[in-house]
Amino acid sequence: MKRKNRSRLSSKLIGIIFILFVLSHFIPIPYQVMAPGIAARLAPMVEVEGAKPAAGDFFLTAVSTRRAVAWDFIEIKLFKPEDKELTAVSDQLPEGMDMQQYLDIMAKLMEESKLQAQAVAFRKAGYQVKITGEGVEVVEVMKDGSAQGKLKADDLITAIDGQKVEMAADAVNLIKDREIGDLVKITVKRADQTLNFDLPTVELEGNKGNPSIGVLITSKGLNYDIPKKVIFHTENIVGPSAGSMFTMEIYNQLTQRDLTGGLKIAGTGTINLDGKIGRIDGVKYKVMAAKKAGADLFIVPVENYDTAAKYAAGLKLLKVKTIDDIINYLAQQRT
Missing domain, CATH: 2.30.42.10 (PDZ domain)
Structure with missing residues (x-):
């Protein structure tokens, strides 16, 4: 009789644990999970009027963020995976800003980043903008x-x-x-x-x-007044951190010389109208995304280089301050 009771108790306990395990995958908590996002070819995302095809590709990289559930908290705190971390939602948003406001601002910054990328790329290619x-x-x-x-x-x-x-x-x-x-x-x-x-x-x-x-x-x-039509297909991507890579993709489509040299060139960094490249957040995960995509080279703002280097084993890094640093380096590799 005691064995039957123990067996029933064990079955109930296993059932409770199973239910809690399942529920932990659905119960939201006030955290977000940050992880490597996409490393996506820019050629299909950026269409420049009259552009020529390239032998290689420029890639933008992104960080994946999603609302955490209870299991994420357990998994990350217990196993400490290198490719995931938890951040409190309240830590990501300045006081007085809600998530929708934040996303709206990031969307606007993305649009401005596209404009700046076009301006810099066209000017570097010899056009008036x-x-x-x-x-x-x-x-x-x-x-x-x-x-x-x-x-x-x-x-x-x-x-x-x-x-x-x-x-x-x-x-x-x-x-x-x-x-x-x-x-x-x-x-x-x-x-x-x-x-x-x-x-x-x-x-x-x-x-x-x-x-x-x-x-x-x-x-x-x-x-803005851009000499040629440029169409972007960047749905669901926000923020200014792809500015440098947008610039390179547009510039490469405009000019006669293909700077990719058949390579997969990933990277990140904001772009200013004067061509300066600025630091970004989440570089660790962008490097991981680039490695997963098989990138040959990762372009990184100088301010983010030390962090990127910790996760770039097997991936060549190019630290840059300006768009000219990228153009000159790639041009030298083609000579």
């Missing part, structure tokens, strides 16, 4: 930022440290490379006034390690 904007509009001032009490919603940021800004990406790129605590001179138009504010960069609660003044921004009155 004009991109203009009225400035960077403040959408919201976050309460834990240094702009609180100084800037206001609807202010138009026209310059940062005396450098003219026409797009939100300009402002982001000028501030993100500063040290925490650096003073940044912000010039704004408010009604019929021009005002200047010296604001220290700070770490926002949900954006540790990244300098900010604590404002949500968007571009205002953006206009």
